[in-house]
Amino acid sequence: MKKLVVLFGLLVPSLVLAAGGSNVHLDKADIDRTDQPSLQRGAQLFMNYCLGCHQTQYQRYQRTFEDIGVPLDLGQENLQLTGEKVGDYMKSAIPKEAAAKWFGAPPPDLTLVARVRGADWLYTYLRSFYVDPNRPFGVNNKVFPDVGMPHVLQELQGVPYDQHEERMIDGQMQSVYVGIKADGTGMLSADEYDAAVLDLVNYLVYLGEPARLEAESIGRWVLVFILVLFVFVYLLKKDYWRDVH
Template identity: 55%
Template sequence: MKKQLFAILLLVSPALALASGGEVHLDKVHIDPTNKESLQRGARTFVNYCLSCHSAKYQRYNRLARDLGMSEDDVLENLMFTGDKTGDTMDIALSSKDAKKYFGAVPPDLTLVARVRGVDWLYTYLRTFYLDDSRPFGVNNLVFDKVGMPHVLWELQGWQKPVYETETDSEGHEHKKIVELELVEQGSQTPAEYDRTVRDLVNFLAYMAEPIKLERQALGIKVLLFLFVLFIITYLLKKEYWKDIH
């Protein structure tokens, strides 16, 4: 009984973790898994800014070449920097021991992060880092308070600072609340360009979490059409067999 209860808690814990952050407003993002150019841009951003610390060990490079419309030479030239074979998984050289030493915790594998967190959460998270001198890396995040990760995309986005507003609760206590983030130092991209970069990255993360999604949806439509035709044939056969009785 205890083992069964423990297994149930493991299954529901991700949902509970997401529910605990339900008060945070999440911006909606519209991604397109059929846009191969967007996926290619997202893959380049991922390998350049994320893959040094975060692995994607359930994804293979040659799968990217096939699904993203790239040749293996393109993958070797633009997405691989370690001399691995294209059949290898997207792993990292950083060991768990060193990662814990440097960051205080092991950075999670990102293969399935889009399914765990959701694309809206990722889109909002990557756009809402702000300066906070109290944090070890000098930044905090609106949707992940006291985040332990540095803002790795700061060169692209620049730096934001929070704008506070004082509000009074039902007991008369005053609290400061962040109402918006103000860009105080622009990066190499304009806000619109950075939004597109993040959207492409989230699009790639969503693809990586479920590479077979488009095939599954296409197969589902075919199955439904087959069942519809089968229903018509079955109905006509039923009428033919029972016409003398009715």
């Protein structure tokens, strides 16, 4: 029984990553955790388009505002949209039972989604919705086929369509998938939409490890301390052993 429990524990992360997966090439997300303007734009997108259904229940508003360089009063005025206190956890107001009924399952908490899925997966996923009349919300996703989530960023991107071209392959004309293209009705251009998604992914990566930059900074100083300490320890060792032949 113990062996089975250990085996299950080792398999769970792989199963989570594989769920909803596909063989679609993942685009590189060139995120920068030190880019505070990017994190601020990402936080604004998250609060406006994601927090209505998803939540990050292990992160507080105050911690987020302080880390990404947003004054508390401005954060409360512009990023806290449902009247919570600045010290509250970032929870969704949607009832779990209703969400399960509407979407087939309660929307997952996104605090650690970047650590589970990876930045490249999220960046590609949010740019891979396309029109599919057979789905409940009228859209599907290349990275996560048959996902039960609407395309919440559609007003920014426009209506995205699955693009195919007729090409000669082995002497026969065949329909070849060439990508996804929006119809131009969105608030952003294609490049602007990609940049906005990158900001949102950058923010989600920050949420997964809010203390990452601080830990890296402390780690560098620890290495410097160890190096200096090594010099003194070496000199002390030489002094202890100088009369030993």
